[in-house]
Amino acid sequence: MLTTRSLALAxxxxxxxxxxxxxxxxxxxxAPPAWAARLDSVALAALSSSKAPGATVAVVxxxxxxxxxxxxxxxxxxxxxMTPDMLLRVGSxxxxxxxxxxxxxxxxxxxxxxxxxxxIVPSLKGKKVGAVTTQQLMTHSAGWLDNAVPYGRMGEGALxxxxxxxxxxxxFTEPGRTFSYSNPSISMAGYVGEVAGKQxxxxxxxxxxxxxxxxxxxxxxxxxxxTYPIALGHQAGAxxxxxxxxxxxNTAQWAAGFLFATAPExxxxxxxxxxxxxxxxxxxxxxxxVRRVTTGYVAHPGGSGLDSAMYGYGLLVGRSGTxxxxxxxxxxxxxxxxxxxxxxxxxxxxxxxxxxxxxxxxIESAALQMAVGYTEPKVSxxxxxxxxxxxxAALVGRYAQGRNVLEVLEQDGAxxxxxxxAVMNAKLVGANELLVTPPQGSALHIFVRSENGRATYxxxxxxxxxxx
Numbered sequence: 454m455l456t457t458r459s460l461a462l463a464x465x466x467x468x469x470x471x472x473x474x475x476x477x478x479x480x481x482x483x484a485p486p487a488w489a490a491r492l493d494s495v496a497l498a499a500l501s502s503s504k505a506p507g508a509t510v511a512v513v514x515x516x517x518x519x520x521x522x523x524x525x526x527x528x529x530x531x532x533x534x535m536t537p538d539m540l541l542r543v544g545s546x547x548x549x550x551x552x553x554x555x556x557x558x559x560x561x562x563x564x565x566x567x568x569x570x571x572x573i574v575p576s577l578k579g580k581k582v583g584a585v586t587t588q589q590l591m592t593h594s595a596g597w598l599d600n601a602v603p604y605g606r607m608g609e610g611a612l613x614x615x616x617x618x619x620x621x622x623x624x625f626t627e628p629g630r631t632f633s634y635s636n637p638s639i640s641m642a643g644y645v646g647e648v649a650g651k652q653x654x655x656x657x658x659x660x661x662x663x664x665x666x667x668x669x670x671x672x673x674x675x676x677x678x679x680t681y682p683i684a685l686g687h688q689a690g691a692x693x694x695x696x697x698x699x700x701x702x703n704t705a706q707w708a709a710g711f712l713f714a715t716a717p718e719x720x721x722x723x724x725x726x727x728x729x730x731x732x733x734x735x736x737x738x739x740x741x742x743v744r745r746v747t748t749g750y751v752a753h754p755g756g757s758g759l760d761s762a763m764y765g766y767g768l769l770v771g772r773s774g775t776x777x778x779x780x781x782x783x784x785x786x787x788x789x790x791x792x793x794x795x796x797x798x799x800x801x802x803x804x805x806x807x808x809x810x811x812x813x814x815x816i817e818s819a820a821l822q823m824a825v826g827y828t829e830p831k832v833s834x835x836x837x838x839x840x841x842x843x844x845x846a847a848l849v850g851r852y853a854q855g856r857n858v859l860e861v862l863e864q865d866g867a868x869x870x871x872x873x874x875a876v877m878n879a880k881l882v883g884a885n886e887l888l889v890t891p892p893q894g895s896a897l898h899i900f901v902r903s904e905n906g907r908a909t910y911x912x913x914x915x916x917x918x919x920x921x
Contacts, residue, residue, distance in 0.1 A: 486519050488823035495819040496524045505789075505808025506687050506694055507535035510816060511716035514824050516724055516799035521717045527684035527807065529694050540670060540683045540713040541805040542701070543790040544783025547712040548639050549746065550658050550722075552591055552766025555646050556745035557661045557738050564649040566591070566745075573645050574617065581621040585628045590642040591766050592751045596628040597635040598855045599916055601710065603786045605703030609653050615705035616644040625854045626919040631902065631910055632751045632764055633854070633917035636709040639767070643708025654708055663718075665737035666725045671714040675702055678713040684807040686787015694808060697787035710785050716803045723794050723801035726779070747779055747796070754912035755886070755900040774830040784810060793817055800825045837880035837888045840868050844881060847903060852911045852918035859899070859911055859918050861887075870899065887911075 496508060507525030511518060523535035558564040564573070564587065571583025589595040606614065623637060647654045650661075655673040663671050670681050686697040703711070725732040726747065729740040749763020749770045759771030759778055768779050776795050783790040789810030794801040802820040804813045821827040840848065845868055848861045860871040861879070868879040870889045877897075878890045889897040900912040911918045 486514075486824070489520055489522070492520070492816075492820055492823055493522065493524075495816055496522070499812045499816060500525050503809070503811055504689060504694055505806050505810075507684060507808070508804060508806045508816075509535060509537045509539060509541065509684075509716040510805075510820065511537065511720040511801075511803040512820050512824050513720050513723055513727075513794075513799070513801040516728055518717060518720045518724070519824060521720070527682075528696065529687060530696060535684055535807070536682060538670070538682065538715045538717055540672075540678050540681055540715055541790070541807055542686060542710075542785050542788040543712050543714050543719070543805060544710045544785040544788060545636075546714075546719070546781055546783035546790045546792055547708065547710045548767030548783075549781055549792070550662055550712060550767070551639055551643050551646070551708040552746050552768065553662045553726075553738060553742060554650075554654075554658045555587060555591060555642060556742035556766055558646055558650050558657075559745060560739045560741040564646065570641070570645050573648050576617040577619070582619050582623055587642055587645050588750070589628050590638040590645070592764050593632050593634050593638060593915075594629055594751045595635065595638045596626040596630060596633070597623045597638045598625050599633070599635045599637070601636045601785075602703050602706055603701035604699075605705050607702055607704050609655065609704060611704035612640070612644050612647060612654055612707065616641050626910075626917065631917050632753055632915075633912075634915040636706060639709040640706045646708075662722075662738060665735075666718075666732055667721050667737070668714065668718040671712065671718050673707050673712055675700060675713075683713070684805075686785075687808040688787050689809065701786045710783060714805075716805050719792060719803045719805075720801065723792060723803070724799075727794055727796045727799050727801065754902065754910075754915065754917070755898065757915070776827065782813070789813065791817060793821070795821065795825065795827060798825050798827070800827070835883045837882050839866075840881045842866075847906055848887075848901065848908045850908065851921045852908075853921055854916060854918050857916075857918070859913065861908075861911075 506529050507527055509523045511521040521537040523537040525535050527533045527535045527539055559566050566588040567586050569584050570587055571578035577583030585595040643654045650657045672678050687694040688697050725737040726743055730736050730738045730743050746766040747770055748765050751764045753762040753764050753769055757769055759773055762769055762771035768781050770779050777797050780793040789806040791804045791813045802817045804816050845863045849863050850861055852859045862869040862871055870877050870879045879887045882888050885901045887899040889899055901908050902910040909920050
């Protein structure tokens with residue numbers, strides 16, 4: 454699949470599209486497209502076979518919003534129906550907005566992305582963490598650990614309070630060595646932007662990215678989001694889906710994953726991004742900022758289903774067949790999200806869910822096929838095989854990211870992977886992928902980076918584990 458996110462949907466209630474005034478240049482036509490009913494059927498099938506209460510979908514065709522729809526429920530307690538312009542949290546989709554803000558600051562020469570951040574944040578000067586660059590932070594190549602903290606400090610001063618005090622213990626490997634997904638690194642990048650831009654982080658993203666793109670409702674601020682139609686996040690409980698209480702909030706990680714947005718407003722962002730920053734005949738953000746955001750800088754291990762996959766500023770960029778693809782997913786307690794763009798076709802699909810994430814790929818793929826005739830190329834992977842003696846010797850070892858440890862073992866002439874107390878069978882797929890089979894559940898794909906004939910990093914879920 455183009456992406457690796459998923460979506461689980463339930464409570465099959467189809468509701469009508471709403472189009473906000475003042476968006477004539479990108480609003481769908483009055484009559485829905487010919488494929489709309491078929492796309493609705495795909496979504497409804499997902500709703501009937503899964504657990505999440507609802508979803509919103511927006512489809513961009515030829516640089517215009519062609520369709521926006523809400524499915525299911527926004528709230529399982531009140532039975533409020535989902536409408537397409539409801540706000541949902543979008544998790545790590547937020548990162549592309551942080552990246553666009555920084556790119557715009559760089560184009561305005563208000564920040565040097567290659568400058569050590571200790572030169573911008575004085576409290577970090579002289580520390581190892583202060584020697585990394587904003588470019589490394591924004592591309593997950595600073596060598597920092599990952600964590601995602603859904604509950605934390607509140608108030609817009611919290612970003613600086615936390616980031617000014619970070620220590621060198623954040624490192625698990627040297628900066629610039631490899632890609633490894635890190636929410637703290639994006640949070641720090643957001644704070645560096647706040648300092649360089651001389652304005653609070655949220656205000657910078659609003660003024661430089663969202664409001665110029667016509668995103669009127671989207672916000673980082675929960676107390677503003679709650680004044681608009683909003684879909685609450687849900688998770689599985691003892692009696693089925695239940696509302697996540699309290700609502701997640703950690704201002705110190707806003708830059709990494711806390712944006713509230715609607716599917717049609719995210720569609721406006723994709724239209725501007727695919728059009729060199731232009732929307733409705735005006736320049737929302739500069740063409741130079743778009744180039745910075747959509748340039749691939751660091752190789753993404755395993756490719757996430759794309760050829761030649763690289764990470765830009767909050768975007769995974771690569772190819773699928775002859776098509777360029779820009780994509781990112783997101784997840785935060787009670788919500789899942791995905792944006793996928795085919796920039797050469799000026800097409801995009803946005804899927805937002807207020808629950809678990811099983812099936813986003815199916816909706817996304819169906820929408821792209823129906824709307825623009827895109828069919829993902831079939832790729833045949835090599836059959837899994839037992840590693841030979843030299844391959845086992847190159848892999849055996851202990852790999853870690855902080856307290857998270859993977860061990861590759863050799864037992865009875867075969868590879869095993871140990872995580873915690875679980876010891877799992879492992880086979881090679883090609884030369885640089887391990888297919889790990891747990892006693893229960895789905896198989897895991899772990900990618901391998903080798904140097905001088907010896908594995909140096911393992912990658913699980915985009916996060917690197919360094920050989921110890």
